[in-house]
Every structure is written in C-alpha cells, then in structure tokens.
Amino acid sequence: MADSDLAHPLSPHTRLVTAGRPAAEPDAPLNEPVMFASTYHAGGERGYGRYGNPTWEAFEQVLGDLEGGTALTFSSGMAATSAVLSLLPEGAVVVAPETAYLGVLDQLRERRDAGRIQLRHVDITDPTEIKDAVQEAAMLWLESPANPKLEVADVASASAAARDAGAITVVDNTFATPLLQRPLALGADIVVHSATKLISGHSDVVLGATVTTNDDTRGRLERYRRLHGAIPSPMDTFLALRGLRTLGVRLDRAQANAATLVERLGAHPAVTTVRYPGSGTICSIEVAGGAEGADRVVGSVRLWVNTTSLGGVESTLERRRRWPSESETVDVSLIRLSVGIEDVDDLWADLAQALDTAAAP
Numbered sequence: 138m139a140d141s142d143l144a145h146p147l148s149p150h151t152r153l154v155t156a157g158r159p160a161a162e163p164d165a166p167l168n169e170p171v172m173f174a175s176t177y178h179a180g181g182e183r184g185y186g187r188y189g190n191p192t193w194e195a196f197e198q199v200l201g202d203l204e205g206g207t208a209l210t211f212s213s214g215m216a217a218t219s220a221v222l223s224l225l226p227e228g229a230v231v232v233a234p235e236t237a238y239l240g241v242l243d244q245l246r247e248r249r250d251a252g253r254i255q256l257r258h259v260d261i262t263d264p265t266e267i268k269d270a271v272q273e274a275a276m277l278w279l280e281s282p283a284n285p286k287l288e289v290a291d292v293a294s295a296s297a298a299a300r301d302a303g304a305i306t307v308v309d310n311t312f313a314t315p316l317l318q319r320p321l322a323l324g325a326d327i328v329v330h331s332a333t334k335l336i337s338g339h340s341d342v343v344l345g346a347t348v349t350t351n352d353d354t355r356g357r358l359e360r361y362r363r364l365h366g367a368i369p370s371p372m373d374t375f376l377a378l379r380g381l382r383t384l385g386v387r388l389d390r391a392q393a394n395a396a397t398l399v400e401r402l403g404a405h406p407a408v409t410t411v412r413y414p415g416s417g418t419i420c421s422i423e424v425a426g427g428a429e430g431a432d433r434v435v436g437s438v439r440l441w442v443n444t445t446s447l448g449g450v451e452s453t454l455e456r457r458r459r460w461p462s463e464s465e466t467v468d469v470s471l472i473r474l475s476v477g478i479e480d481v482d483d484l485w486a487d488l489a490q491a492l493d494t495a496a497a498p
C-alpha cells in the first residue's frame with residue numbers, strides 16, 4: 138500500500154514493515170524472496186547480476202524510504218565508504234572527526250599519505266571549529282554519535298556551514314539509525330551505513346549502504362558499485378531486510394535497556410566515566426585500574442560477549458585500545474558496550490559482577 142492511499146502519512150515504525158514489498162497480487166509473496174541470479178534475459182534493466190538484483194532493490198526501498206532518499210546497497214560499510222570517497226577530486230580537502238570508525242579514518246589517512254587528499258581533523262562537537270575547517274574543503278565527513286566516545290555533532294549547523302563553503306556533508310548514521318536521526322532532512326548530502334550493525338541486527342551479515350537525494354551523486358555511486366564490483370550477495374541483502382523489519386522493536390527494547398544500564402553504571406564505584414548520547418543502544422565506560430582493570434572486566438563477563446562488532450540482539454563489549462590504531466584520545470580503560478535485547482537485570486547482574494573485579498587489586 139502506498140502512503141498516498143492513506144489519509145495521514147505512515148509512521149517510520151509502520152513503513153519499515155510495509156515498504157519494499159512486491160505488488161499485492163493473488164499468490165504473490167508478501168515479501169521479496171531472495172533472488173539468486175547472475176544473468177537475466179536480455180532486454181530489461183538489470184541484465185547482469187553485478188548491475189541489479191530485486192532483493193537488493195527491496196532492501197534499498199525500505200532504507201531509502203526511512204532515510205528520505207535513494208539508497209544503494211554495497212558489500213560492506215567500508216565498500217559504501219570507498220564509493221563515497223571515490224567522489225573526491227584529486228587534492229581535495231576533507232574534514233573528518235578526530236575519532237570515528239577506525240576503518241574510515243584509516244582509509245582517509247591512506248589517501249592523504251598517497252598525496253590524493255588533504256585531511257583536516259576536527260572536534261565534531263565544536264561548530265566553530267567545523268565552520269573554520271570546511272573553508273575550501275570538498276567534503277565534511279561526520280559520524281554522529283561517533284565511535285567510541287559517542288560525541289554528537291549538530292548535523293544541521295555543520296552541514297549548513299559546509300554547504301556555504303561549497304562542501305558536501307556525509308554522515309555515517311550507523312549508530313543512530315534512521316529511526317533516531319535523519320541526516321538528509323537535516324541538510325546532509327549523503328548518508329552512509331554499516332548495515333552490518335543495527336540495520337540487520339543479528340550479527341550474521343556484513344553489508345553497507347549509501348542514501349542520497351541527489352540523482353547525479355546516486356548515479357556516480359552506482360557506477361562505482363558496478364565498476365569496482367562492490368556488490369552485496371542477494372542472501373545477505375535478504376537477511377538484512379528481514380532484520381530491518383524489526384528494527385523498531387529491537388531499538389525500543391535495547392534503548393530502554395541502555396538507559397537503565399547507564400544509570401546503574403554511573404553509580405558503580407569501579408566506573409569512572411559513563412558516555413551515553415541520551416539515545417541509542419551504544420554506551421562507553423571508563424573503569425578503575427586502567428587497561429588491566431578494563432581487561433579484567435571484559436574477561437569476567439559471562440553473558441555479555443567480548444567482540445568488536447555491535448548492534449546485534451546480543452549485548453557485546455570490548456576495550457577499544459586493544460586496537461593499536463585506536464586514537465590516543467580514547468582512554469586505555471574505555472570499554473564500548475553495545476546493548477542488546479536480553480533481560481536488563483540479567484545484563485546488569487553480569488556487568489556488576491565483572492565490574493567488581495576491576496577495582497580488585
């Protein structure tokens with residue numbers, strides 16, 4: 138059913154269930170089935186499996202609808218990132234966060250070290266710093282909330298400053314999801330997702346996406362996907378859409394759990410700092426005893442899983458500075474927690490017993 142059939146616009150919580158379905162005809166499936174095809178009969182638009190796939194398109198319709206633009210799916214969040222960075226002309230100035238997803242920062246630094254771009258790092262919470270940095274820039278890259286310290290940018294003012302300076306704004310919306318933040322409506326030009334995380338939500342898929350309202354940009358990103366083969370598997374896209382259908386309820390539950398845990402964490406004597414942007418499912422803590430204290434916590438959990446990824450139905454955690462390239466501005470004891478949908482008292486009991494070991498000598 139199209140929105141226009143109804144007297145009032147449908148809520149995103151409804152649209153993520155209803156969008157991207159095949160036409161409602163007798164015996165048609167309710168949802169788009171997974172289409173395994175490398176080759177199509179000639180004469181249509183798809184032609185070949187690297188150019189198009191109906192399972193991709195169903196996922197793209199739902200994500201595009203939620204973000205308010207046209208979505209393209211890629212083989213991973215990093216493939217989507219590569220596609221977006223391929224838009225940069227040689228020598229372009231890129232403004233990027235000091236701390237953010239490491240793969241993105243590493244890719245930017247690689248391009249800088251190869252002499253292909255100039256890189257300016259900013260504190261994304263400081264609008265004045267952003268405004269100064271975007272002068273003569275081609276692209277402002279934001280991640281908000283940002284990995285792993287969960288800084289939040291004012292996307293509206295930052296993208297307005299970028300636009301005034303002639304730069305485009307890209308927002309990695311992985312942590313917020315379109316249910317909590319719609320960057321295109323705030324003035325951003327491109328949204329990037331690691332659909333590996335909350336969008337698919339079950340820790341079984343690696344997938345990425347871009348969303349934009351600009352047809353020319355969309356065309357260039359799609360061309361990149363074709364020419365560089367950055368295409369997802371139909372099965373992964375199917376699983377991601379299946380997961381996306383329940384994003385609303387997963388997010389509600391995990392967010393409520395996160396809010397409760399943040400409050401309890403703040404009162405635990407072994408926790409020195411709690412970082413939580415006020416919404417979402419990710420929070421970070423710093424604990425007593427430095428890196429060793431944090432390693433004891435991570436090594437003592439039984440229900441929580443020590444793992445680097447996030448955004449699944451399972452609660453996971455990791456000490457970020459175990460990665461050598463993590464920013465030195467991230468405290469050695471910082472543990473990032475991705476809160477899942479388990480019972481909150483079970484989650485707390487496990488964390489509390491693990492935290493008790495942190496302060497222990």
Ligand SMILES: *Cc1c(COP(=O)(O)O)cnc(C)c1O
Binds near residue numbers: 331
């Ligand atoms: C995981 C992640 C990425 C990279 O996505 P992949 O799907 O792992 O390639 C980019 N940005 C953020 C914020 C992420 O969490």
